[in-house]
Amino acid sequence: MITLTEENYIKAIYHLGKYGVNNVSTNAIAKEMETKASSVTDMVKKLSEKSYVDYKKYQGVTLTGKGKEVAVNIVRKHRLWEVFLVEKLNFSWDEVHEVAEQLEHIKSKKLISQLDAFLEFPTHDPHGDPIPDKTGKIKKIDKILLSEAKIGDDCICVGVQDSSSDFLKYLDKNNIALGTELKVCHREPFDNSVTIRIKTKELIISNMIANNLFVKVS
Template sequence: MNSFTAENYLKAIYKLVEHSSNPVSTNSIAEKMNTKAASVTDMLKKLANKKLINYQKYQGVYLTTKGEKVALSVIRKHRLWEMFLLEKLDFKWDEVHDVAEQLEHINSEKLISQIDKFLNYPKFDPHGDPIPDANGKIQQQKSNSVSHYKKNDALIMTGVVDHSAVFLQYLDKSGLALGNEIRIKEVIEFDKSLKITINKKNTLFISNEVAKNILAITR
């Protein structure tokens, strides 16, 4: 079993490598983990001993297949718990992260698979980030803001950028929720505002400002 700390290091490395795809530097890990470079070096040696990362002195690190599996499992748990807190326990968006940071380390296959089922197997978390499945597979398609798409595109709403209460209340009032199907019926050239339908039923006009703050993928 890996310690909470080890899991957090692996998660941090995963996220750092995700964008750059180069080996990750000791300093960047230290920054992300809010710790000192010396502590990172110590931990890297331990993780390397467990074959969770590939590590060569002064050369940075990347995850092994084994390490990536652990990282993806932690990320899966984190994102499912966030979803659960938000959807089932009436948490606010900004309250979700800290608790999920704790819950992501709970060790129980059954627990997480049941939470997944309880939520009806969501593919994206409330921030629009993909949720890895039980095998660590992640939906490749990345979310974009609705303003990025064009006329006649059929989308699935996966998240939001702005998490303020006013914005979320507006979404609520307009009947826009995670998982909804959004079709772009018209793009007004003048101000880039959109005419859309929600779940093939309700029609709605949204400003470009709103469109920029809603995340979606093509369905």
């Protein structure tokens, strides 16, 4: 049996290891989990004994195949529930995370396969993140950050890097949603702010915003 806490550690290690980082450090996990490094060391030993992670003292951890399976399944559940909350229960995209954090731990294969079907097998969650299929396969889309787009590019908004409530509300306020088409008009060399055009309206976006918005160049 896997405990709720173990699942959360595995998820944290998965997210931290996502971008090429092979050995996730104790401190990184502690920060992500909002706990102390000593607690992480204890838990990591336990996860290692149960062979969810490979761990050598002072060397950090990597998920094993078994660990990755658990992680991807949690991510799948989290994202399917997010779709449910937005599509069926009228949650806005900045409200779903907290609830999905709870729902992702419900254990029932039938529940998830039926939910998947009920939602008509969605491929992406409300933030544009891909939903792993039942076998754990995740299909990547070739998205780039708006801050990396070239002047003159016609883009379509496909995701967010940060999904904090403040950021998502900013996007709502400025009528930027997944699927929104925009053109990159100008990048100011001094602060890397970006002028974009949505339909006929121009909007100036800070570098920080541009760094958290994924687009696909069309």
